[in-house]
Amino acid sequence: MADIDLAGRTALVTGASRGIGRGIALALAKAGADVAVNYTRDGEAAAETVAAIAALGRKAKAYQASVADEDASAAMIAAIAADFGPLSILINNAGVASRGKTVADTDAAEVEKLLAIHAVGAHRISRLALPQLRQHDRSDIIVISSVATLGHAANGAPYNMAKAAGEALALTLAKEEVRSGVRVNIVAPSLTVSDMGERLARAITGGDIHDLDARFPFGRVPTPDDVAAAVLWFVSDANPYCSGQKLNIDGAGQARF
Structure with missing residues (x-):
């Protein structure tokens, strides 16, 4: 990471207030990029x-906008261009968890909510940002997915569906924008130390996320x-x-719990 130089580049990270x-x-900032910090609700965390x-x-x-809101998203992208100049890095990270119920016990509204953020939201932000991204010889879009798409575990259909759709967006966009110099890739973590990870860990163990350390690769x-x-690495000259x-950020496929 110390050898990566992103000086002169501007990044938008959605859902950047926490985790x-x-x-x-x-x-990205440590590597030299300027950063637009998107958030939906927690303005204090975004300010930090x-x-x-x-x-x-x-x-x-910081820019407050739900990626599920067309007008707010468009206003954010325009404001970033005015404040920073054209984006050259977009990180589609914004996301929410599902409630962990079976398909039979999950209503369509929950599915629609997750798709609206993870998939339609990522599509929206990418579409709005592309005119800026295309202005550079090299730009990058990263979709943050999940290893959930490898196993499609029970009791997670809304999340599995939304993440799979986000990956489909990335793979399609990569083909469409290759001639524009826009690289599009996917980073898929397993359970990660974060607010969302902590909530999931409590549901699994009733305790702290680090109670699961021994079950994971590298301890x-x-x-x-x-x-x-x-x-x-994906967004750099490396x-x-x-x-x-x-x-997949899952320790050789062993990060399962």
């Missing part, structure tokens, strides 16, 4: 992320830094040619 999004935003980026000497600003649950390292690919 994996915050980790990615900070990693902005302050942490500013402390690294990079420009940052620990992955952190946002592990996810961010993959993102940095990756001159790779597009339309997926990297």
Whole structure:
């Protein structure tokens, strides 16, 4: 990561106020990028992320917008261009968890909500950002997915469906935008130390997420830094040619619980 230089580039990270999004935003800033921090509700946490980026000497600003809202998303993308200049990195990270019920016990509204954020939202932000991304010789889009798409476990249909649809978007977009110099890739973490991860861990163990460390490769649950390292490689000059690919952050396929 120390050799990656993103100076002169501007990134938008959706869902960047906490967890994996915050980790990615900070990693991009450490590598030299300016960062637009998107959030939906937690303005205080977003302000903390902005302050942490500013402390690294990079420009940052928070933008409140749900990726499920067309008007708010369009206004955000326009504001970022006015504040920073055209984007060259887009990280589609915004997401929510499902309730963990069977298909028989899940109503359509929950499915529609998750698809609206993970898939339709990522489509919307990508579509709105493409005119800016195409202005550079090289730009990058990363879709943050999940190893959930490898197993499609029971009691997770809304999440599994939404993440799979997000991956389909990335793989399609990679083919469409290759001539524009836009690389599109997927980073798919397993359970990760984050607010969402903590809630899932409590549902599994009734305790702290680190109670699961012994079940994971390398003796620990992955952190946002592990996810961010993959993102940095994908968006950097260390990756001159790779597009339309997926990297699972799951310790050789062993991060199961």
